[in-house]
Amino acid sequence: MAQEARLQRGIESGSASSGRLPQPYLLFLGDTVEAGFAKTAFGLRDWAPDLCVGEFALPGAQVTVGLPQMRPADAADKGARALVIGVANSGGYIAESWIPALVEALEAGLDIVSGMHAKLVCIPELRYGAERLGRRLIDIRTPPANLPIATGLKRTGKRLLTVGTDCALGKKYTALSIARAFADRGVKTDFRATGQTGIMISGGGIPMDAVVADFAAGAAELLSPGAAPDHWDVIEGQGSILHPAYAGVSLALLHGSQPDVFVVCHDPSRSCLLGDEEFAVPPVEEIIDLTIALGRRTNPAIRCGGISLNTSALDASEADELCRTETARLGLPAADPIRRGPAFDALIDECLKA
């Protein structure tokens, strides 16, 4: 399967994080009652189904990602090597009520992988359990040690970065979808993850939001090292260059990634920034212009490859129509990377054109 091959290649080629993650996974859903708080688990199911042997929820949970339900010992029997915390709650905490289940996973021979703000190693029961049982506690949000200061120097190989008009509107899904399409066309491609779910999917990467500011561009340089001239790194974007809280991360990632091509991700159903009614979503054109004005500093040849529209709020014919009108208006291919179809093929053509 192309996706698995691509993902495995991503792992084999080595990542910038502290080594490969133990895979496959058992997805832990905790006692989650709302699907929105299990987006890490859904992301893994959607993008790395071959890495997921099952799901494990506590009594009271009302969310399923549709995988076989099993306890840690059964998952270990089926080959799982780690339990992944598939929950992304507000605050990023590890609930007291989860700890017995997490200890059960350690006792079943599984490592634990977490992208929460709270650190596994700071929970005494888990630290003690892992030491006693010889298991690993892997906190994805801990960036690699000894990150370099960026040099800005041009590296070999090609790079594509997804950028956005806001947070949480499809930059990771777009990058994964483009990486898969590149691989399907026989292009040598690695997906480069910059956030917790992306890192779990690809088995490596750097959590950009956790890096100390002075080293953020350096981390981005490390993430997509020099490669063969015909090799593409497809890099997961973060935040937005016009987001009042996260623009610094977005700019460091832009400069360090030195993309040849960027794709602007946009949700046409969103008028204000997520959770922030004070700020309008900026026009796609403004993001294109600013990304070129800033990005050409480390890659003078930077260009926009098209627009990724999150049309999940529209039906199929509305989505098609919007992609057509936006393509005409902007003079660049606009497509939904989840719906795919001819518009998406045109976007891939534009990204790969010499």
Next chain:
Amino acid sequence: MAQEARLQRGIESGSASSGRLPQPYLLFLGDTVEAGFAKTAFGLRDWAPDLCVGEFALPGAQVTVGLPQMRPADAADKGARALVIGVANSGGYIAESWIPALVEALEAGLDIVSGMHAKLVCIPELRYGAERLGRRLIDIRTPPANLPIATGLKRTGKRLLTVGTDCALGKKYTALSIARAFADRGVKTDFRATGQTGIMISGGGIPMDAVVADFAAGAAELLSPGAAPDHWDVIEGQGSILHPAYAGVSLALLHGSQPDVFVVCHDPSRSCLLGDEEFAVPPVEEIIDLTIALGRRTNPAIRCGGISLNTSALDASEADELCRTETARLGLPAADPIRRGPAFDALIDECLKA
């Protein structure tokens, strides 16, 4: 003295860092043989002379900032409350050979203040000495705990930010000089420090380069809190929006500072970025345009107040001529904030105009 009053007010008003620094200082020069590596000490001598009781160098040092030379016990007798490491060596390390002198300071009753990358508290002799003697070890580069995510919301009061075409060309000196000129005109003003030397001068601030990327804009918001409508915060800039390593920090500081006015700092004698011949210094106009395009996101009224030219490589008449031609070319006041004179008065007028 206006400067002392302003600095004291800066301290009294409370800073965003972990409390007031113990002052006045004894400036420690280590065994430095080159003035460039003692820029923290020179900055303190120039901008906070009333906070410096003397200097203390080891045998072999070839640098003096011109203050009375004394050992820690004499400095304590003269009222010093802390020894400040006035050295900024490459790598930011604390040399083995300094440790006996630093222990001597602790024994004399002084705290130690350091802006080095290496942490005082990680040196066993110092940690043990401080515990034994009840002294404080203050690592300036440790940012405050529990920084918030930025909201982007408008705060009351006025703000000025210095921005740059490169690093290390006068953003701190320009901010200090403007803050002093504002205070001299009777304007309520606080200098807000974002780097180690600025923090030592003003007694508070946040080391922006040491903040985790996701919290950088939030740190900048915390640094210049809401204030009286006629109060000005003059904020020390960092890096450059077009610096390949540090632009993320610069953008986070711009968004979080939400300046009403910015002043572009430029060194006309520099053609390439400091220590980086691959990158030309960008034109002042490009920095103005990008700063407005990005900064209006959190302050739609942002405007450029003028250009601060570092003319240290020119003689007085050349400097005057350059300020005149740049003022005419850019249509904004251009002045050297160290030389001052009528051009600088015009710059201050422009910054303060309603």
